[in-house]
Amino acid sequence: MIRLLWGETELEVDPRAAASLDVRPLGPGTFVLRRGDAIETFHCVRDGDAFHLFWRGAAYRLEELGEGHRAAQRHATGALEAPMPGKVIAVRKAAGELVVKGEEILIVEAMKMENAIRAPRDARVKRIAARVGDMVAPGAVLVELE
């Protein structure tokens, strides 16, 4: 079975079922599937280990998982990650300070919108891993809570 990750959800596909399908390329990123008379045009593009799929009006991003690969534990307890690429424009707390649930810890700006990184629970800040002006990638750990 081929194992795929959609968001946090693992999905499986039987490669033999795929091999037996009537799917043909029509142009860059465009394919057509036929099952009897039914026909479906869809779009699929590879992007490193991931691929993007457009099917019946909806877009999906899927990651292919190798043999024995496990979905990464994306949210290690207490680690707050950058939700998107952007620039840190404010840091409100320092290591050792207490934060209450919902309180702003730092602010990342992208596309001219501010996005606050807030405490998910009452906790003490263990480490602030970013400074004002830093460009951060999505998934980068910005804050660790105790």
Place this chain on the structure above:
Amino acid sequence: MIRLLWGETELEVDPRAAASLDVRPLGPGTFVLRRGDAIETFHCVRDGDAFHLFWRGAAYRLEELGEGHRAAQRHATGALEAPMPGKVIAVRKAAGELVVKGEEILIVEAMKMENAIRAPRDARVKRIAARVGDMVAPGAVLVELE
């Protein structure tokens, strides 16, 4: 120099001049040329030894000529060629018959239009190289005149 054939016309391009141009690909078949501030988006697609170019509203088909290659003598004296792919639907003359200039010798149909192959001059038919029902490729010799 790179030698190109456009229709029956031979053209030349200096490959060093090309190498020094600021041309970048933007997508499949799409390129952008910059010279100072001037910018030109154009389309170019390779097709075997030929390539197709779309430049400022006009489309061109060009063939690259190899070293020492000469433009083919496309119209050997007395040979009448199929002007496009199609099906021979009528043959009016046989070998040995006389034809007068403008007279129909045979008819090729393509895209539901009939296209008559006519005698370019008064002559005697040497050979008819196609039969009714034949599918012919462009450039195929259909008739030889003496």
Place this chain on the structure above:
Amino acid sequence: MSPFRKILIANRGEIAVRVARTCRAMGIPTVAVFSEVDREALHVREADEAVAIGPAEARHSYLNIATLIAAAQRTGAMAIHPGYGFLSQNADFADAVAAAGLTFIGPPGPVHHAMGDKQGARRLMAAAGVSVVPGYDGDDQQDSTLAAEAARIGWPVMLKPSRGGGGKGMRVVRSAAEFAAALAQSRRESTAAFGGDVMVLERFVARTRHVEVQVLADGHGTTLHLHERECSIQRRHQKVIEESPSPGLDAAQRVTLYAAAVAAARAAHYVNAGTVEFLLDPEGRFYFLEMNTRLQVEHAVTEAVTGLDLVRLQIQVAAGKPVVLRQEEIVTRGHALECRVYAEDPDHDDLPSPGRILFFAPPEGPGIRTDSGIATGSEVTVDYDPMLAKVVTWGRDRTESIERMRAALARTAVLGVVTNLSRLQAILAHPAFGRGELHTGFLDEHLADFSRPQPPPPEALTAAIAALQRSRLSSKGPGAPTAADPWASLGAWRLA
């Protein structure tokens, strides 16, 4: 509530795509049909289901009535849209569809029968008091009779297959000497295209305009006109550029014309969308030419100026719904133009140019609509009509729609086959076109020696070689392209 649970589109190319789009907006699933060479064609991709209907040759596939009806029944389609061309005006097909318990989206068989051949239509219109071009529409079809009638009418004479359309088999014959060969050729083309070789003769009037009126009748007593289109720019009797409104009509002429069209439609007991074609002579007189009992290629210009979706109206009428529009609600706004892009070489006597579409980019921008049957990678075969796409522009007035069309044509990139785009551009740029001085001989008068292709400018060639160099460089490089230049490896894609 959708009027039909599913519709089969018995056509291909741009019109099949266009019909499918309206069906999709109406929430009606569609079934495409395809011949062997059309398996990957664009019209197939637009549908929800697709049924193979046989070999490339149209008479065994797109003209095969039994196969088409079987495809509809197998897929559960309740109605069949015939598009234009193929079986769209075939009375037997309309009858067979009805006999199979399905709905034909178009007029019923008897209407096709009455109007679908020019012979009967001329007689019916003359009886209804609509004037027809002086000519011959008799039953005696012997070659000698036709030759005698042609001489009586006076040269030049227009030879027309009684069945058919799209200019196929039509010829102007200028003298008795040419007549026999022309008749034979027209008959062959007519038989091949329409399955019959009855001919009609008409006096050929020079410098006429082709003006037609879109009509819509619902079978509940309402017969409306949707204003006119002018289609005088023709090549080999095939329309090339159409527009609405016509620049050659005044208000009084319009009133007369619309009334004649509605009278013609009523005389024919017309139902669904149709077109009454007229010839407008230099003195401003109208003559009935023929009635097209189907959607026209050029219906998009009517849609642009009236704001109506003709395919939607066709479907509603076919479902038996009365048309709720009143005549006074159907007003035109602005001006629309349509240019037909053909795979024909304007520099070589319009020879068809089949092949693979290596690149296609439709023009984009405000007021531009492109209805296309092709995409990059499509195969244009010798089997069917060479029309690839229609570029339609709309503007507040004729000047603006011409401006937009000129900008649009300059951005319509078709590589892989030769097209008539250079000629379309030349027509649009011609001062006489700008002044609206149109007639069916426009191309012969103004652009007969148009064919003077210019070689690509040296700058373009150098840039093209540079593009190919970049492609080669990167395809020799290490496997995957870099993030900075992700397209490089695609520049060189070869299409053998």
Place this chain on the structure above:
Amino acid sequence: MSPFRKILIANRGEIAVRVARTCRAMGIPTVAVFSEVDREALHVREADEAVAIGPAEARHSYLNIATLIAAAQRTGAMAIHPGYGFLSQNADFADAVAAAGLTFIGPPGPVHHAMGDKQGARRLMAAAGVSVVPGYDGDDQQDSTLAAEAARIGWPVMLKPSRGGGGKGMRVVRSAAEFAAALAQSRRESTAAFGGDVMVLERFVARTRHVEVQVLADGHGTTLHLHERECSIQRRHQKVIEESPSPGLDAAQRVTLYAAAVAAARAAHYVNAGTVEFLLDPEGRFYFLEMNTRLQVEHAVTEAVTGLDLVRLQIQVAAGKPVVLRQEEIVTRGHALECRVYAEDPDHDDLPSPGRILFFAPPEGPGIRTDSGIATGSEVTVDYDPMLAKVVTWGRDRTESIERMRAALARTAVLGVVTNLSRLQAILAHPAFGRGELHTGFLDEHLADFSRPQPPPPEALTAAIAALQRSRLSSKGPGAPTAADPWASLGAWRLA
């Protein structure tokens, strides 16, 4: 005669593309400008010349007045079109352009100055007898004063940067406790986006509609309205879906509204195209909200219903030509909708989703217009607004334009970045939207817990794997793809 020999477009993205297209139709060459990250952007390709204007950060490039004017002078552009956003409402820019002997395509500096900040505009409108939302527009901008005024107005209070637009820095504050933090954040965003942090307070009225009137004044005494747009579907105070006509107005309200808009424009000595925004409360009362002294994002819906090209009109007015339209000639036809496609993740709190566009196919069909700033291969960076494209549909009535929009959105394929297309589809499908029951809290009321993404159906996954398998197979095969399957090698194109 073209009014300008050449125009520089001081913007990027879809609006720069759109302005270039009208210029092309008018025969006016254009100059694009681009920051370092936009070198290959779509808007650059649409122009005839392109000038680098600095680094990605907007204040050093698209907001750099001196650089833009120098670019215009170097290339010989006679006029500058500012698009929307960036410097489009900047009085200093308009003044500097004029001082450099060039034409600013928009109102002159003093108009921007008067109307461009909400504070002054509120005061001017109140003086002209146009009602404004109860609030505070005073000069005393101390935090404590604003807090006290907010308490006086009564919670909830709307906090708005006096300068700016696009919803940036706007916040609803529900209680005194939240006020200080909200004020600080709005001020930061305002400073970053608009270079100033003066705030205006307004009473927040629930369940209001946002209705605006497009106006056009030529500086020769003619001030016209081009009917209204409703823009009540908003997210984070940013418009998401707009339409014209508004489904929430009756004929009497329209008359009042248009008169108020024209009065507002006249009070502002307005010249060129602009928009007067109103809030319509549940009791049917209008309040002046602000005046946008530029082209709006949503101008395309006005173009669709009026048939006017607003960019063309802007250029003509800027060239000093009187507008020859009469008010009674400006009639709307049918109904138009616009959906803004953003690179934002609707399932994750609308987080921006920059990245490379791996595939983009705009929807096609009758009544659909797409104004896009992207193409396959485009890079969506974090530096600018996340709007990728606008899908505009027109129909004979609201039902038809909704139908067409739903079909269009289902065919708008964007791969590589996450977009809000799923939310747009959910809004269009909502019964309350269909009934026209719109207000600015629509999304919170009806789609607050919209975020329930469904995994791809098993059939889709299997098909996707099949597509990838086919790509791999052929890329392992011999060099050139075969004629029968020329695309196979492209299926697998990797974009690292």
